Amino acid sequence: MLRLVVRRLLQLIPTLLGLSVLLFLWLNRLPGGPASAILGERATEAEVARINRALGLDEPVHVQYWRFLKRIFELDLGTSTQTGQPVWDEFALRFPATVELSVAAILIAVVVGIPMGYLAAKHRGGWLDVASVSGSLLGICIPVFFLAMLLRGIFSVELGWFPSQGRLTTGINATDVTGFAVLDGLLTGELDASWDAITHLILPAVALASIPLAVIVRMTRASVLEVLGEDYIRTAESKGLDKRTVRGRHVLRNALLPVITAVGLLTGSLLSGAVLTESVFDFGGIGSFIRTAIDGRDYPVLVGFILFIAMVYVLINLLVDLAYSIIDPRVRVH
Amino acid sequence: MRIFKSRAVRAITTAVAVGLIATGCSSDRDGGDAKGGDKDTFVFAGAGDPGSLDPALASDGETFRVTRQAFEALLEHEPGGSKLVGGLAEKWSSDEAGKVWTFNLRQNVKFHDGEAFNAAAVCANYDHWFNWKGTYQSSAVSYYWQTIMGGFAKNEDAEAPKPNYKSCTAKDENTAVIEVNEPSANLPGGFSLQALAIHSPKAIKEYEKQDATAKGDAITYPKYSQEAGTVAGTGPYKIVKWNKGNKEVSLERFDDYWGAKAKVKNLVFRTISTEETRRQALQAGDIDGYDLVAPADVTTLEKEGYEVPTRDVFNIFYLGMSQSANPALKKPEVRQAITHAIDRENLVNTQLPEGGKVATQFMPDTVAGYSDKVKTYPFDTAKAKDLLKQAGEEKLSIDFCYPTEVTRPYMPAPQDMFELMKADLEKAGITIKPKAMKWAPDYLDATEAGSCALHMLGWTGDFNDGYNFIGTWFAGPDKQWGFKDQKVFDAVNAASEVTDPAGRTEAYKKANEAIMEYVPGVPISSSPPAIAFAKNVNPPKVSPLTQENFAEVSFK
Numbered sequence: 098m099l100r101l102v103v104r105r106l107l108q109l110i111p112t113l114l115g116l117s118v119l120l121f122l123w124l125n126r127l128p129g130g131p132a133s134a135i136l137g138e139r140a141t142e143a144e145v146a147r148i149n150r151a152l153g154l155d156e157p158v159h160v161q162y163w164r165f166l167k168r169i170f171e172l173d174l175g176t177s178t179q180t181g182q183p184v185w186d187e188f189a190l191r192f193p194a195t196v197e198l199s200v201a202a203i204l205i206a207v208v209v210g211i212p213m214g215y216l217a218a219k220h221r222g223g224w225l226d227v228a229s230v231s232g233s234l235l236g237i238c239i240p241v242f243f244l245a246m247l248l249r250g251i252f253s254v255e256l257g258w259f260p261s262q263g264r265l266t267t268g269i270n271a272t273d274v275t276g277f278a279v280l281d282g283l284l285t286g287e288l289d290a291s292w293d294a295i296t297h298l299i300l301p302a303v304a305l306a307s308i309p310l311a312v313i314v315r316m317t318r319a320s321v322l323e324v325l326g327e328d329y330i331r332t333a334e335s336k337g338l339d340k341r342t343v344r345g346r347h348v349l350r351n352a353l354l355p356v357i358t359a360v361g362l363l364t365g366s367l368l369s370g371a372v373l374t375e376s377v378f379d380f381g382g383i384g385s386f387i388r389t390a391i392d393g394r395d396y397p398v399l400v401g402f403i404l405f406i407a408m409v410y411v412l413i414n415l416l417v418d419l420a421y422s423i424i425d426p427r428v429r430v431h
Numbered sequence: 432m433r434i435f436k437s438r439a440v441r442a443i444t445t446a447v448a449v450g451l452i453a454t455g456c457s458s459d460r461d462g463g464d465a466k467g468g469d470k471d472t473f474v475f476a477g478a479g480d481p482g483s484l485d486p487a488l489a490s491d492g493e494t495f496r497v498t499r500q501a502f503e504a505l506l507e508h509e510p511g512g513s514k515l516v517g518g519l520a521e522k523w524s525s526d527e528a529g530k531v532w533t534f535n536l537r538q539n540v541k542f543h544d545g546e547a548f549n550a551a552a553v554c555a556n557y558d559h560w561f562n563w564k565g566t567y568q569s570s571a572v573s574y575y576w577q578t579i580m581g582g583f584a585k586n587e588d589a590e591a592p593k594p595n596y597k598s599c600t601a602k603d604e605n606t607a608v609i610e611v612n613e614p615s616a617n618l619p620g621g622f623s624l625q626a627l628a629i630h631s632p633k634a635i636k637e638y639e640k641q642d643a644t645a646k647g648d649a650i651t652y653p654k655y656s657q658e659a660g661t662v663a664g665t666g667p668y669k670i671v672k673w674n675k676g677n678k679e680v681s682l683e684r685f686d687d688y689w690g691a692k693a694k695v696k697n698l699v700f701r702t703i704s705t706e707e708t709r710r711q712a713l714q715a716g717d718i719d720g721y722d723l724v725a726p727a728d729v730t731t732l733e734k735e736g737y738e739v740p741t742r743d744v745f746n747i748f749y750l751g752m753s754q755s756a757n758p759a760l761k762k763p764e765v766r767q768a769i770t771h772a773i774d775r776e777n778l779v780n781t782q783l784p785e786g787g788k789v790a791t792q793f794m795p796d797t798v799a800g801y802s803d804k805v806k807t808y809p810f811d812t813a814k815a816k817d818l819l820k821q822a823g824e825e826k827l828s829i830d831f832c833y834p835t836e837v838t839r840p841y842m843p844a845p846q847d848m849f850e851l852m853k854a855d856l857e858k859a860g861i862t863i864k865p866k867a868m869k870w871a872p873d874y875l876d877a878t879e880a881g882s883c884a885l886h887m888l889g890w891t892g893d894f895n896d897g898y899n900f901i902g903t904w905f906a907g908p909d910k911q912w913g914f915k916d917q918k919v920f921d922a923v924n925a926a927s928e929v930t931d932p933a934g935r936t937e938a939y940k941k942a943n944e945a946i947m948e949y950v951p952g953v954p955i956s957s958s959p960p961a962i963a964f965a966k967n968v969n970p971p972k973v974s975p976l977t978q979e980n981f982a983e984v985s986f987k
Contacts, residue, residue: 176650176651180480180482180652181482181483181643181650181651181652181657182651182652182657183651190675190676191676193676194676246707249708249711249715250711253711253715253717254711254714254715257715257716260715260717261708261711261712261714261715261717262703262708262711262712262717263677263678263701263703263712263717264676264677265677266717267472267474267679267681267699267701268472268697268699273676276676376704376705377705377708378708379678379702379703379704379705379708381676381677381678385704388704389704
């Protein structure tokens with residue numbers, strides 16, 4: 098197990114190195130260069146030259162790359178040009194919101210999706226099957242931002258059930274401990290704040306969950322159908338084993354392996370997919386920050402975000418492999 | 432299976448129950464009547480985060496909207512208007528040459544940190560700005576200081592403007608005298624800017640310990656400007672918290688305020704970046720008001736019972752022409768033809784909210800110096816064709832840049848406005864090559880560099896002086912327009928040297944006439960921006976300069 102973890106962590110290095118070269122080349126090909134992005138439209142040529150000197154942009158490319166790389170290894174992501182604050186601080190401020198939203202979305206997708214897919218497979222051809230298959234198709238078809246706007250229009254503007262935007266209602270007494278609003282409320286005993294944070298999470302999380310939910314339903318259904326057709330299941334059932342044991346231990350366990358991989362990858366993509374949902378609900382996480390960073394060409398933030406997402410993907414893959422090896426001991430042998 | 436099924440059913444039932452509880456808990460939300468019984472907090476949504484809690488480091492409206500409630504300048508504009516009136520200075524005067532400005536200060540004024548306001552405090556501020564070093568001298572940080580007062584005690588950049596600020600003297604406890612080297616059209620208007628609002632001297636000492644550094648790849652703003660705690664002004668509210676994660680700045684009534692106390696105890700500015708979300712947040716009752724209402728929503732919101740006051744026009748929307756991007760534009764006939772070709776009346780009627788006006792010159796009629804005698808170019812396609820023929824440009828083909836993903840107070844629907852103008856110009860026989868660009872930075876960069884032959888831009892005034900409009904564009908050669916016409920430049924600059932207000936107004940009238948004789952571009956319209964409030968709110972007086980004072984707000 099430890100070897101697996103170490104090997105996977107080592108794999109981070111070439112991935113991130115490759116990415117750093119791509120990012121560096123991208124930054125160097127920008128029109129006007131970083132100086133004009135920093136100084137904005139009012140910069141004089143002398144100012145641009147001064148910034149270029151200050152940043153060492155007049156030095157040879159390999160020297161610049163080496164410095165860029167060193168900074169990444171020192172975890173110095175630079176300063177956001179939109180806010181004038183260190184990129185790390187900005188991420189630390191907003192990351193919990195995005196994690197909270199993504200976790201909520203993936204929870205909805207897993208908790209609803211796996212039983213739904215399982216039931217659909219069990220009742221293949223029945224109304225439940227038809228409903229979940231066509232429902233999941235709809236989930237994939239509707240663009241997330243449209244669904245988000247639809248949900249907000251109905252459930253917050255028309256019905257007034259949920260808040261329309263933000264993470265917390267103004268005036269709610271919430272102490273910031275970890276940055277995770279739901280958790281903070283529980284830790285400090287401010288249950289009102291936790292509850293308020295949950296009501297703010299529901300609509301965006303449902304919108305964000307739509308695609309993973311659809312994928313999970315379909316994958317679980319297909320996977321369960323496949324396993325149900327396997328000889329060993331028939332054997333087990335014909336041997337008169339308890340049906341519950343067969344389905345729980347054999348069918349679900351084996352059917353869930355591909356689903357777990359999918360959940361891992363979906364979680365990674367949710368982090369970057371949150372950009373649109375967060376924008377619609379002005380959720381205050383990384384997503385909406387990235388959107389404004391794209392608009393304002395805030396390169397340090399974009400570079401940091403891309404590196405960060407790459408790291409998250411590698412780590413999630415690691416977790417998926419670990420989960421895999423727990424469910425299916427054969428994986429550990431290799 | 433049965434068991435599984437019943438478990439599933441139980442899970443679903445639980446989920447539904449949780450949903451219902453959620454419903455019950457928040458059923459007091461009712462469109463337009465925000466926050467149930469809590470009338471202590473007023474929440475207002477803007478479109479962008481403020482950049483800094485020290486307005487001296489900023490140059491954008493979102494920052495100033497927040498800081499304006501906490502900081503006051505020597506002068507200000509009358510509530511709801513654009514006339515200069517006393518602020519922290521009760522009276523002010525200048526010598527004949529316009530170089531020595533004397534301010535008689537208001538007495539018994541306190542800063543939020545308990546310090547007393549006096550002439551020494553005023554000078555501490557001006558000297559603090561004048562002595563800025565390093566990164567602070569970048570125009571990205573000190574734009575307004577440089578616009579109003581020029582450079583610094585020691586300019587570190589050869590291209591920095593020449594300093595115009597000379598000195599500030601505390602003549603006595605309540606009299607401050609500010610001297611400049613040359614008379615300037617930006618004074619006294621500049622004394623009213625938020626960027627030159629007065630801070631507590633104690634806070635300034637703290638500011639000076641911190642540095643805005645250009646480290647790595649951007650300017651890092653000093654910590655004091657990012658966290659409430661150090662900054663202190665004299666305004667009706669004090670800034671108590673900036674929760675960046677939740678995108679809100681919280682202010683609290685300042686009980687020792689010298690003037691009329693704020694009616695609502697807590698004021699919160701929240702950032703909701705998209706217009707659609709802001710409107711729905713108001714309708715859902717999550718906020719009590721918001722700015723930058725889409726013109727298309729004004730009537731709908733009014734019908735639903737919301738308060739949607741409209742500001743007086745204080746902006747101008749124009750079709751810019753860049754002579755360096757297309758040499759045909761150097762011919763006066765071509766510029767006149769384009770001006771005749773556009774049906775401005777139609778643009779105003781179809782694209783602007785009620786109260787929009789056709790512009791005849793590069794400033795709205797609310798600014799002193801507006802002239803009734805400028806040459807006009809009425810909509811006349813036939814005449815446009817004639818003029819093109821005279822110029823030998825019957826087959827004129829021209830780039831027309833327009834921005835996407837943006838609305839500005841003067842330009843509510845850029846793409847639609849572009850389409851209308853394109854159709855008009857095509858009717859006159861001009862071939863239009865459309866170029867769509869993202870507003871920032873692509874579009875702004877391109878127009879600024881003069882690479883867009885035709886482009887759409889506008890301006891909202893900072894203070895009521897003609898120079899703030901026409902001086903912005905026509906005081907000298909500017910890449911955006913790409914022309915050099917000494918007659919126009921001289922006319923504009925002549926006004927900045929006149930110190931008596933009546934004389935200056937006359938000079939601006941002459942300048943407007945000279946500009947419209949030359950017709951460097953087409954002034955199109957001025958539009959009244961709207962601002963929306965919940966049904967239970969008594970809105971503040973709206974200001975043409977977007978300088979609303981939220982201390983006036985109360986709940987019905």
